[in-house]
Amino acid sequence: MTDIEVPDGLDIVDRVTDAFFALDGTWRFVYLNDRATEMLDPSGRGLLGEVIWDVFPETAYTPFPTQFHGAMDEQKPVAFETFYNPLETWFEVRAYPAEDGLSVYLRDITERKRQESEANQHATIVEAVHDGVITLDDGNEITYVNRAVEATLGVPRERLVGKHVSALPRIATIDSESADTMDEVLDELRGGDQTEERLEVTFEMADESTRVGEIRMVPIPGTNTDSVAGVIRDVTDRHDYERxxxxxxxxxxxxxxxxxxxxxxxxxxxxxxxxxxxxxxxxxxxxxxxxxxxxxxxxxxxxxxxxxxxxxxxxxxxxxxxxxxxxxxxxxxxxxxxxxxxxxxxxxxxxxxxxxxxxxxxxxxxxxxxxxxxxxxxxxxxxxxxxxxxxxxxREQLLSERETTLDQQTERLRTLETLLDDHAGEAIRTALDGLDGLDGLDGEQAAELRSALATADRIVGDATELSAGRATLGSRTFIDVSEAVDAARERVAADETVPVSDVSAAVVEDATLRADRDRLVRLFETLFRWSEAGSTADARVGMLAEAEARSVADGGYPGGIYVERTGATPECVEAVTDPEADGPIGPAIAREIAQAHGWTLVAAETHDGTLRFELSEITTLEPAGE
Missing domain, CATH: 3.30.450.40 (GAF domain)
Known part of the structure; x- marks a missing residue:
C-alpha cells in the first residue's frame, strides 16, 4: 500500500468530539481522527488505505452504501441514523461529498436511542392505561394528556394542551372550585417539601354524568423545571360504595x-x-x-x-x-x-x-x-x-314474657298475702279472742292453744312479709351495731311465739353503719330467733375483717359484719339463705332486708363447724371509735 496523502485542513477535526473520517474516490480511508480510530479500529490494525466496504462488509445490510453512493453521485450532503450490529451501536451519520472523496461525521447516539425507546414504551403504556395522565409545566399549563383524559372529559387533547388549569371549567366541565384547588395544590407541591399531593375534583363526562376523580400529583424526576405529572383516577364508584x-x-x-x-x-x-x-x-x-x-x-x-x-x-x-x-x-x-x-x-x-x-x-x-x-x-x-x-x-320478647310471668307471680303472691293476712290472720285472731269465752278448757289447755295460735299468727305474718317483699326502707341514719343487736335480742326474748327461751348475743367488735334502724333490728331479730325449741340462741357479732376463723364461703373478707350462731347446725348451710331453697323463713327475711340496703347475706360454715351469717358489701361500715 502506498502512502496516502492527507487532505489539507483536516487536522482541525482532531479536536472534534464526534468521530470523523475521510474517504477518497475509491472508498479508501485517507484520514481518521482519534475518536474515529477509537470507535472503528479498537484493535489498532490500521485502516488507512483500506476500502471501507472490505473492512466493514456488514455495512452492505445498512444504509451506508446507498447513502454514501448517493451523496457522491449527486454531490449533496446526506444525514441519516442507523444501527451497526457488529459494534452494537446506533450512529447519527452526516456525509459531505467532494469531487475526490467523502468527509463523514459519526456520532454515537446509542444512549439517546435507549432513552427514546424507553420514552416511547412509557408513552405507549401511558396511552394504554385506564387512568388519566396529565403533565403541567412550571406555569401550570397543560403539556400532555393521554387518551383516557380525552375519553373521560370528552375533549380532544388539542383543546387541552397549552391551556392553563384555570381554563378547565370552561373547556372540560371541571367545576371551578376543583380547578382553583388544583392550582393551589400545584403551587404547594412546588414550594414545599411534599413529594406528592392528592385532591379530588368533580367533573362531567361526555355522557353528561357527574363523576368524581382523584388526582395524585408528583414532580417529574430528571427535569430541571417544576413540571408536574398528575394521575387522574375515577373514584365515583368508590364514593358511591362508601355512601x-x-x-x-x-x-x-x-x-x-x-x-x-x-x-x-x-x-x-x-x-x-x-x-x-x-x-x-x-x-x-x-x-x-x-x-x-x-x-x-x-x-x-x-x-x-x-x-x-x-x-x-x-x-x-x-x-x-x-x-x-x-x-x-x-x-x-x-x-x-x-x-x-x-x-x-x-x-x-x-x-x-x-x-x-x-x-x-x-x-x-x-x-x-x-x-x-x-x-x-x-x-x-x-x-x-x-x-x-x-x-x-x-331478647325483648323473652324479657316481655319474663315480665308477664313475674307479674303473674306477683299477682299470685298478692292473693296469697290477702289470704294470709286478711283471712287466715283474721281467723287466728278471732280464735284467740274466743278463747276467753270457752268454759270447757282448763287453764293449761287454754294456754297451749293460745300459744299455738299466737305462733301461727306470727308465722302468717312472716309469710306475708316475705311473700309481699316488704323489705322497702324508710329513712336511713347512722346506728351502732351493738345498739341494733341489743334491740333485736330484747324483741326475741319478749316474743313468746319464737322457739327460743333466751338470746345470748355478744358483740365482739362494734361498728357504725348507715341503715334503716327498724329494718336492721328486724334483720338481727330474724337471725337470732332461729333455733331449736326451748334452747338459748347463742350469737357472736363482729367485723368480718377481724374474724379469727376464716369461713369456707370465700377466699377473703370484704367489708361487712358476721353473726355466728353457735350450736345451730342445719343439714345444708348454703340452703339457709338460698332464695331457691326451701330454707327457714327467718334468714330468708333477713336476706330480703339486706338486699334492700344493697348488701349481700350468705350463710357459711367456719372450719370449726360454726354457722356464720356473713353480711358484706356494706360501704358505710366504720369500726367503732374511728
Missing part, C-alpha cells in the same frame, strides 16, 4: 324502630331494593317447629317475577346450603347448577346471604352474571344488621 355503606349503617336506626320480626324483614327488603338496587329480594326465616325456611317479607319485584314465594323444607334448594354453612353464595347462572329448587325458574343470577341463625336474605335477577363481589359485601352488611335487630327482638 351506600354509610346509608346501610343508618338503616340500623329504622331497623331498631321496628317492633316485630316481620317489620324488621320488611325494612330489610325495602333497603335491598331501594338502596342496593336489588329489586327482586326477600327474607326467609327459619320455622324451627316445622324445620322450614318460610318467606316473611319480599319486594314487589320478587312477587312479580316468582309469584307465590315458596317455603323450603330442609335441604330443598340452594338456600339451605347457604343457611347451614353460614356463608353467602353467589350464582352467576342458575341454569348451570343442578341444586336449584325450581328447574323452570325465571331467575338466572342469585345471591343468598345468611341472616345470622334466623334465616336468609335472597336476591335474584333475570340476567346472567348480574351480581359481583360488591353486591355480595353490601348484602352481607345489610344481613348482619338485620340479624342484630332480630336478636334484639328475641
Amino acid at each position: 351506600v355503606v354509610t346509608s346501610l349503617h343508618d338503616v340500623t336506626r329504622h331497623l331498631f324502630q321496628a317492633e316485630t320480626r316481620d317489620e324488621i324483614c320488611a325494612v330489610a327488603v325495602h333497603t335491598a331494593s331501594e338502596l342496593l338496587d336489588l329489586p327482586i329480594s326477600g327474607v326467609w326465616l327459619l320455622d324451627e317447629g316445622r324445620d322450614r325456611l318460610t318467606p316473611v317479607a319480599a319486594t314487589a319485584g320478587a312477587h312479580d317475577v316468582v309469584g307465590g314465594l315458596p317455603q323450603f323444607g330442609r335441604d330443598e334448594g340452594l338456600i339451605w346450603d347457604a343457611f347451614l354453612s353460614g356463608e353467602s353464595a353467589l350464582y352467576d347462572d342458575l341454569k348451570e347448577n343442578e341444586g336449584k329448587y325450581n328447574p323452570e325458574t325465571p331467575i338466572r343470577s342469585e345471591l343468598i346471604v345468611p341472616v345470622g341463625d334466623h334465616g336468609v336474605l335472597m336476591t335474584g335477577a333475570r340476567t346472567v352474571g348480574a351480581f359481583d363481589e360488591r353486591d355480595r359485601e353490601l348484602a352481607e352488611i345489610l344481613a348482619a344488621n338485620t340479624a342484630l335487630e332480630l336478636d334484639r327482638t328475641e
